[in-house]
Amino acid sequence: MGFSINNQQSTINNPKWEPKIVAFLCNWCSYGAADLAGISRLQYPPNIRVIRVPCTGRMSPKFILSAFMNGADGVWVSGCHPGDCHYLEGNYYARRKLSLFKGLMEHMGIESDRLHFSWISSAEGTKFAEMANKVTKAVRDAGPANYFAKKISILKTKVA
Amino acid sequence: MSERGAKIREISERLLKEGKIDMVIGFRKGTLPMMNEPCLVKSPEDVKNLVWDSNCGINLAKYLIGRKEKIGVVAKGCDSRNIVTHLIENKIKRDQLFIIGVPCEGMIDRRKIASMFEKEIKEVAEEKNKIIVRGSGFEKILEKSEVLQKNCAICIHRNPVIYDELAADIVKEQKNVDRYKDVRQIESMPPEEKRDYFNDLLSPCIRCYACRNACPLCYCPTCFVDESRPQWVGKGIDLTDIKTFHFLRAYHCAGRCTDCGACERACPLGIDVRAFTMKLEKDCFELYGWEAGMSKDERPPLDTYRPDDPNDFFK
Ligand code: SF4
Ligand code: SF4
Ligand code: FES
Numbered sequence: 022m023g024f025s026i027n028n029q030q031s032t033i034n035n036p037k038w039e040p041k042i043v044a045f046l047c048n049w050c051s052y053g054a055a056d057l058a059g060i061s062r063l064q065y066p067p068n069i070r071v072i073r074v075p076c077t078g079r080m081s082p083k084f085i086l087s088a089f090m091n092g093a094d095g096v097w098v099s100g101c102h103p104g105d106c107h108y109l110e111g112n113y114y115a116r117r118k119l120s121l122f123k124g125l126m127e128h129m130g131i132e133s134d135r136l137h138f139s140w141i142s143s144a145e146g147t148k149f150a151e152m153a154n155k156v157t158k159a160v161r162d163a164g165p166a167n168y169f170a171k172k173i174s175i176l177k178t179k180v181a
Numbered sequence: 182m183s184e185r186g187a188k189i190r191e192i193s194e195r196l197l198k199e200g201k202i203d204m205v206i207g208f209r210k211g212t213l214p215m216m217n218e219p220c221l222v223k224s225p226e227d228v229k230n231l232v233w234d235s236n237c238g239i240n241l242a243k244y245l246i247g248r249k250e251k252i253g254v255v256a257k258g259c260d261s262r263n264i265v266t267h268l269i270e271n272k273i274k275r276d277q278l279f280i281i282g283v284p285c286e287g288m289i290d291r292r293k294i295a296s297m298f299e300k301e302i303k304e305v306a307e308e309k310n311k312i313i314v315r316g317s318g319f320e321k322i323l324e325k326s327e328v329l330q331k332n333c334a335i336c337i338h339r340n341p342v343i344y345d346e347l348a349a350d351i352v353k354e355q356k357n358v359d360r361y362k363d364v365r366q367i368e369s370m371p372p373e374e375k376r377d378y379f380n381d382l383l384s385p386c387i388r389c390y391a392c393r394n395a396c397p398l399c400y401c402p403t404c405f406v407d408e409s410r411p412q413w414v415g416k417g418i419d420l421t422d423i424k425t426f427h428f429l430r431a432y433h434c435a436g437r438c439t440d441c442g443a444c445e446r447a448c449p450l451g452i453d454v455r456a457f458t459m460k461l462e463k464d465c466f467e468l469y470g471w472e473a474g475m476s477k478d479e480r481p482p483l484d485t486y487r488p489d490d491p492n493d494f495f496k
Contacts, residue, residue, distance in 0.1 A: 082432055083405065083413045086425050103488060113486035116495065117469070121435050121483070123494050124464045125428060125457065128367060130376030139496040152496065168376060171421040 040160040042095040043088040044069045044153075047077050049107040051099035053143030058150045065153035068160075069097070076100065078111025082122045085136070089169040095160030097137040099152070105142060112140070134159040135166060185283055186233040188348040189255055192281050194228045196253050202279050203250040206241050207231040214305045215291035219244055231255075233348070235307055238288035238330060240443040242266075242397040245273045252278055255348075257285035259332075259441035261341035262474025263397040266437050269477055272400065282344025284352040287325070287333035288442075292451050294328050297321075332442035332455060335360045342475055361463045367456065383423050385450045388416070392454050393430055395447035398437045405429055431457030436465045436482040439474045 046052040052073050058065060070093075074080060077100030085096050098119060106112040123136050137156045141148050193205040209220040209230040217236040221244075222228055233255075241254055242263035252273075256264060261282060267273050289312060295302060297314075304315040312323040326334075335358050340351050367375060390406070393399045405413055406426055414429065415422040431438075431454075438458045445455050465471040468491050469482040 082429065086428065087411075087413060090421055090425065103492070110486065113488065113490070114483070116490055116492065117483055117486055120468060120491065120494050121461060121464055122432065125432060125460055127372075128364075128375065128457075128460045129379050129424065129428065130372045130374075132372050137496070138494050155496075169421065169424075171415065171419060 038165060040068050040094040040157060040163075040165075041092060042068050042070065042097060042156060042160055043093045044071050044097040044099065044156075045074050045077075045080060045084060046071055047100035047107075047112075048073050048075050050101040050105070050143050051139070051141040051149065054099075054141045054145050054149035057143065057146030058153075061146050063146060063150035065150040066157040068157050069153055076106060076108050076111035077115035077119075078106070078108060080115055080119065082118070085122065085126075089131075089135075089166065090171045092167075092170040094166040095135045095137070095156060095163070097139070097152075097156045099139045099141050099149075102140040102142055131166075131169065132163045134163040183233070185348050186231065189233055189281055189283070190228050190231050192346055192348065193222060193231060193253055194225050196279055197222070197225045197228065201251070202253040205231065205253040205255070205281075206244050207255040207281075208233065208237045208239075208241075211236070214302050215289065215294065233283060235287065235289045235312070235325065236291070236305075238333075238442060238446050239395065240397045240441045243395065243443070245278070246397070246400045248273060248277070250277070253281055254278060255281045255283060256341050256344065257283045258336065258339040258341055259285075259439045260397075261343050262338065262439040263441065265343055265474040265477050266398065266439070266481075269481065275477075279346075280341065280344040282341030282347045284341070284347065284349050285333075285336075285339040286352060287329045287336065287339070289325065289328050290330045294323070297323075330442050330446065331453075332440045332445070336440070338439075338472075338475075343477075361459065363456070364459050364463050367460070379424065379456070380420060382453060382456060383420065383427060386418070386423050386427075386452055387450065388418055388423065388426065389449060391447040391449060392444035392452075395443040396430075396434065397441070397443065398434050399430075401433075405433075427454065427457055430454075431461060434458055435461040436469075436471055437473050438462055 046055060077098060080098055088096050100112045103112060119138055126136060127133055139152050189207060196202045205222040207220060208217040210232050211218045215236045219239055219241055220230060222231060240260050240263055242260050245254060245267055268275055300316045302314055302316050306313045310325045312325050312328060314321050337355055337358050339354055414425045440462060445453060448454060465482050471482045
């Protein structure tokens with residue numbers, strides 16, 4: 022895998038544990054909102070690792086599964102408001118895809134607090150910071166998601 | 182049952198003789214009891230091999246993908262819905278097909294039956310609603326309704342939704358069926374219990390891909406399990422990889438699966454892989470009012486949208 026966030030395997034007993042959250046942000050809106058939040062000096066937790074996507078319509082379930090497999094504790098996908106997609110309808114398709122995705126994930130036992138979706142336009146820096154806080158809190162409360170991370174045996178022995 | 186077989190043979194022979202089709206895809210008797218096999222019949226002389234009984238659970242739509250010939254295909258309710266899905270997905274053209282529709286009375290669960298007997302079953306016959314099981318030194322008569330495949334027990338579309346000729350009269354559809362009882366039972370569990378449930382369910386999986394190969398919806402030239410740059414899912418039997426495989430396999434079938442049960446039937450370990458697809462079927466139905474393969478003029482749920490789709494998951 023090109024990227025890995027597996028390097029610091031976290032455990033419940035580790036008091037210094039910080040949640041790792043992968044945020045897939047649409048280039049045309051939520052990514053801009055993150056910029057705006059930064060420029061406006063709004064505080065939001067550093068637990069969010071941003072991956073820019075061209076549109077939420079580009080989201081594949083593989084991306085999210087891959088994030089969890091590589092040790093993410095939570096995933097957040099954010100795009101343009103319905104009706105405002107740069108490609109007109111990408112987010113409408115995404116809404117269906119992600120709704121079914123979340124249903125199946127929860128069915129298999131992932132806590133609903135680990136998966137977040139939102140619509141944030143590039144003018145909504147405040148909403149972005151608020152949402153980042155909310156997502157981080159929810160994932161922190163859910164604790165480490167080590168049950169979905171792929172544990173390679175060498176890694177396991179190192180951690181133990 | 183055998184009446185259906187006779188009618189299938191009659192239609193097939195006629196079509197082949199008239200040269201209307203190049204081949205018939207149907208079932209012939211398997212070498213083991215309760216295991217009929219798909220077969221391609223190209224000449225009228227071979228039509229005699231075609232049979233029909235309660236062991237025709239394999240989904241024949243699988244064998245139509247990308248074919249160029251004119252084909253007579255034997256189709257029960259679920260096969261016909263997968264044919265509709267193929268038409269929508271341009272896997273075959275309608276004018277290439279002569280669909281021999283078979284109103285279906287359900288297929289029997291060979292694993293369930295085998296587990297009821299200690300000795301080897303040598304022969305399974307059927308008469309009306311009874312299944313007669315014979316082995317050396319024993320014979321037992323079972324109620325067919327008690328040994329149906331799990332998907333057939335809750336099937337509400339036994340009659341073909343699309344056909345050119347029927348091999349029997351339309352059968353009565355099952356009414357007041359609770360299709361999602363099993364799904365709701367899992368849904369009601371807390372997350373840890375769900376995880377344990379699926380870990381237990383999948384721990385015997387050997388990643389043989391029989392479930393995928395039996396599925397009429399699985400025809401990607403390169404399956405995601407074989408993609409290597411990036412590799413989305415590892416090849417071994419690490420439980421995370423197994424879960425990811427099953428998650429994605431089911432997800433690829435979202436809004437397309439007709440619950441024909443081919444996957445579960447094919448699994449050499451008897452794993453209840455419908456536990457995944459049924460959840461998606463339920464969600465597609467509840468969120469988008471969708472049932473797969475019912476009409477070729479409607480777009481499947483992931484290929485369309487409504488501006489006022491449910492927005493509950495989004496903030
Ligand atoms: S799912 Fe329905 S149509 Fe298909 S084999 Fe079972 S009873 Fe027949
Ligand atoms: S058929 Fe059964 S053992 Fe084979 S990959 Fe599917 S679930 Fe696993
Ligand atoms: S461009 Fe932002 S969601 Fe489509």
